[in-house]
Amino acid sequence: xxxxxxxxxxxxxxxxxxxxxxxxxxxxxxxxxxxxxxxxxxxxxxxxxxxxxxxxxxxxxxxxxxxxxxxxxxxxxxxxxxxxxxxxxxxxxxxxxxxxxxxxxxxxxxxxxxxxxxxxxxxxxxxxxxxxxxxxxxxxxxxxxxxxxxxxxxxxxxxxxxxxxxxxxxxxxxxxxxx
Numbered sequence: 001x002x003x004x005x006x007x008x009x010x011x012x013x014x015x016x017x018x019x020x021x022x023x024x025x026x027x028x029x030x031x032x033x034x035x036x037x038x039x040x041x042x043x044x045x046x047x048x049x050x051x052x053x054x055x056x057x058x059x060x061x062x063x064x065x066x067x068x069x070x071x072x073x074x075x076x077x078x079x080x081x082x083x084x085x086x087x088x089x090x091x092x093x094x095x096x097x098x099x100x101x102x103x104x105x106x107x108x109x110x111x112x113x114x115x116x117x118x119x120x121x122x123x124x125x126x127x128x129x130x131x132x133x134x135x136x137x138x139x140x141x142x143x144x145x146x147x148x149x150x151x152x153x154x155x156x157x158x159x160x161x162x163x164x165x166x167x168x169x170x171x172x173x174x175x176x177x178x179x
Contacts (some may be wrong), residue, residue: 040108076156097164123158
């Protein structure tokens with residue numbers, strides 16, 4: 001029994017790639033197995049964890065739920081496309097500077113959602129950031145540093161000299177927190 005295959009031209013991270021794969025393969029499978037873009041992670045494969053989030057035409061989507069064959073002509077951006085040459089994207093820099101990533105498995109999906117948010121809103125509120133990130137699960141952090149890193153990136157986009165809140169860098173003062 002032969003496998004049904006398709007060949008499409010995908011626009012991934014600004015580059016065109018002609019890719020052949022079984023028609024039932026998801027974008028997640030094609031990105032990782034055919035294009036070698038392993039930054040997008042396998043998670044639940046049910047669209048519940050967000051580890052596989054990529055941007056399709058600028059909108060965050062779960063790549064585990066999308067058939068790759070349906071995406072010809074669409075602009076696909078993965079975590080590998082976030083870095084600009086040898087320079088980290090401001091979100092990546094903020095995450096690194098504030099320790100917002102722990103094991104890093106969920107981080108690519110979170111960064112892609114945050115990028116889409118900041119492209120649509122230069123100064124999102126904390127609630128808007130939390131809402132945008134609500135589809136991405138992280139088992140290693142309490143999300144606090146992640147939200148702070150997105151807030152700091154937004155602040156720096158408006159004022160490059162903006163500094164993170166002192167507690168973001170050094171932690172909260174136990175005396176002021178009532179410990």
